[in-house]
Amino acid sequence: MKKIIAVLILIFVFASCSNGTEPEISDISENSPEEEVMQEEVIEEIIEEEPISEAMKIVLEMSTEEKVGQLFLARCPDINAIVDIEEYKLGGYILFARDFKTFSPDEVTENIKIYQNVSKIPMLIAVDEEGGTVCRVSSYSQFRSNAFPSPRYLYNKGGMELIEEKEHEKSELLSSLGINVNMAPVCDITTDKNAFMYYRSLGESPEETGNFAVTVTEIMKEYGIGSVLKHFPGYGNNTDTHIGIAIDNRSLDELENNDLVPFKIGIENGCGAILISHTFINCIDSEYPASLSVSVHGYLRNEMGFDGVIITDDLIMEAITDIYGAEEAAVLAVLAGNDILCSSEYKIQYPAVLEAVYSGRISESILNKAAERVIEWKMKIGIIE
Numbered sequence: 001m002k003k004i005i006a007v008l009i010l011i012f013v014f015a016s017c018s019n020g021t022e023p024e025i026s027d028i029s030e031n032s033p034e035e036e037v038m039q040e041e042v043i044e045e046i047i048e049e050e051p052i053s054e055a056m057k058i059v060l061e062m063s064t065e066e067k068v069g070q071l072f073l074a075r076c077p078d079i080n081a082i083v084d085i086e087e088y089k090l091g092g093y094i095l096f097a098r099d100f101k102t103f104s105p106d107e108v109t110e111n112i113k114i115y116q117n118v119s120k121i122p123m124l125i126a127v128d129e130e131g132g133t134v135c136r137v138s139s140y141s142q143f144r145s146n147a148f149p150s151p152r153y154l155y156n157k158g159g160m161e162l163i164e165e166k167e168h169e170k171s172e173l174l175s176s177l178g179i180n181v182n183m184a185p186v187c188d189i190t191t192d193k194n195a196f197m198y199y200r201s202l203g204e205s206p207e208e209t210g211n212f213a214v215t216v217t218e219i220m221k222e223y224g225i226g227s228v229l230k231h232f233p234g235y236g237n238n239t240d241t242h243i244g245i246a247i248d249n250r251s252l253d254e255l256e257n258n259d260l261v262p263f264k265i266g267i268e269n270g271c272g273a274i275l276i277s278h279t280f281i282n283c284i285d286s287e288y289p290a291s292l293s294v295s296v297h298g299y300l301r302n303e304m305g306f307d308g309v310i311i312t313d314d315l316i317m318e319a320i321t322d323i324y325g326a327e328e329a330a331v332l333a334v335l336a337g338n339d340i341l342c343s344s345e346y347k348i349q350y351p352a353v354l355e356a357v358y359s360g361r362i363s364e365s366i367l368n369k370a371a372e373r374v375i376e377w378k379m380k381i382g383i384i385e
Contacts, residue, residue, distance in 0.1 A: 055375035058121075058384075059368055065089050066120070067371040068354045071334065073124060073311065075344040081111075085118050088350045091374055092124025094183070094342065097136050104142055105177060112178035121375075122383040124226070124340075126181035129170060133199055143173065151185070151212065152203045160215060167216045171223035180383050181226040183275065185213045187262035188230075192237040206258050210265025217271055226381040228311060229266045230275035232300065233290060234259025238279055245280065245289075245319050252283040264304060272377050273309040274300065276338070278319040288336070289319060292329065297337030309339045309377045316344040327352035334362050339370040 052060075059067060069089025076093040077084060084090065093115060100108060112125050127136045132150020139147045148170055154162045174182055187209055190201040202209045217227040236259055238246045248255075263274065276296070278289045285295040291312045300306050312333050315321075320329045330349035333341050334356070343349050356362040378384040 053372065053376065055372045055379060056368070058375050059371045062371065064357055064367070065354065067367050068350060068357060070121070070371045070374045071339065071341055071353065071367075072346050072350055073126060073340050073342050074346040075314075082114060082118050084347075085115060085123070088346060090119070090123065090346070091121070091340065092126060092181070094126040094128075095136060095179070096128075097139065100137050100140050100143065108177050116178070122378060124181050124378065124381075124383070125179050126183055126228075127174065127179050128183045129174060130184045130186055130200060131166070131170070137173065137177070137179075138170075150199060151216075152199060152201065155202060155204065155212070160212065163212065164215060164219065167219045171220050171225050174225055175223040180224060180381055181228065181273075182220060183228045183230065185216045185227065186230060187213050187232075187266065188235045189259050189262070190235060190237055195235070195237040197231075197235040197238075206261030207265070210262035213262050213266045213271070214269045217266065217269070224382045226272055226377060228273045228275050229263055229271050231277035231279075231313060232263055232274050233277070233279075233281055233284075233296070234263075235277060235279065245322075246278070247280045247282065249282050255281070255283065260304070267304055267306045271308065272380055273311055273340075274306060275311045275313055275342070276300075277313055278317055288332075291315075291320065291338070292324070292332045292336050294336050301337065307373075309373050310337060311340040312338050312342050314342045314344055315349065331356045331361065334366065334370065339373045 062070075066089045070091035072088065072090050073092040073094050074084070074088070074090050076095050076099055078098060081093070085093075099111075103111070115123055115125065128134050129137050129148065130150070131148035132153065135147040138144040148166055149157075151163055154166055158165075171182070186197070186200050186202070188197040188201045189206055189209060190197040190203075192198060202212050204212070213229055217229075220227045233255055235246070236248060236250070238248055266274075276291045278291045280286060280289050281293070281296055284290075284299055285293040288294075288296075290296040297310060300310065315326065315329050315333060324332060326345045326348055330341055330343065330352050334353055341349065341353075353362065357364070357367055375384065
């Protein structure tokens with residue numbers, strides 16, 4: 001409404017000045033036909049402006065500290081987890097093996113309930129339960145007699161039908177504990193047995209990998225679990241960014257015809273979140289790793305049409321910290337276009353991002369938009385009604 005009033009005032013002044021007289025109310029009706037058409041177009045554009053989303057209404061009621069907190073998917077600490085939720089206004093916790101190893105299912109469920117009760121805004125409670133080599137929950141017998149097999153193993157043994165069967169079991173288990181995000185499916189196309197992602201990838205064509213991603217994503221939705229397609233734009237046969245820098249020298253055509261295909265299929269079918277890797281993608285940006293690259297995020301948004309949540313891989317990985325340090329990496333991640341920072345060092349990265357907002361380095365509009373996407377995702381998952 002304020003914007004409409006301001007424009008009407010400008011129109012009023014413009015009309016008055018064009019007649020060379022002091023502005024009077026009667027002057028507004030004396031515009032030329034061309035001026036009237038221009039005014040009508042301006043007003044119509046404002047009236048047709050997209051209304052504020054329900055998520056943004058929530059965001060606009062938050063403090064700056066709360067907005068920044070929503071950007072953090074923090075590694076759940078082994079002590080003071082409740083205190084940290086209140087101090088850092090955290091948007092979510094990601095749980096690791098230590099959060100399950102010595103606990104019973106009832107204890108895990110109770111811990112998660114406590115986290116949710118303490119948090120002003122319902123939290124994302126995430127875990128990496130891919131199956132195979134990455135099983136944070138099912139690796140322990142109190143949760144499942146045998147850990148979930150990898151998608152590659154299941155597909156080779158029983159095709160997509162067997163993957164669907166196990167995905168239902170997996171989603172039911174996670175949901176029963178109060179976990180609402182699984183950091184899966186893996187969409188990487190990896191063919192070299194010596195490569196970092198080989199045993200975590202499906203091992204099929206880009207198209208079939210995309211179909212796999214859509215299949216498990218839809219099953220997760222049935223259980224109120226958010227999915228995260230990873231690791232954009234695809235590791236390929238590259239090295240592990242946990243321990244150093246990975247550089248991808250392939251052309252954009254190669255990526256678009258191979259590694260990017262599963263992500264494109266996922267986007268077209270409404271995936272809610274995509275995790276972005278720390279790999280340097282030289283054909284798009286040779287200066288910054290994908291997770292900190294404005295160009296890579298722009299490609300994902302503008303060329304691939306993704307309007308959901310973009311999540312960084314953990315910002316403690318050496319491919320990032322060795323170059324930028326933890327604090328600067330977090331600020332650059334927000335400026336690049338990430339909505340959620342996966343952070344094991346949130347106690348130093350949260351203050352760094354907050355200070356960047358206070359100083360104006362991170363604008364209020366960037367912060368609001370990222371927080372809006374996080375809240376929208378929480379609504380879609382069903383943890384915010």
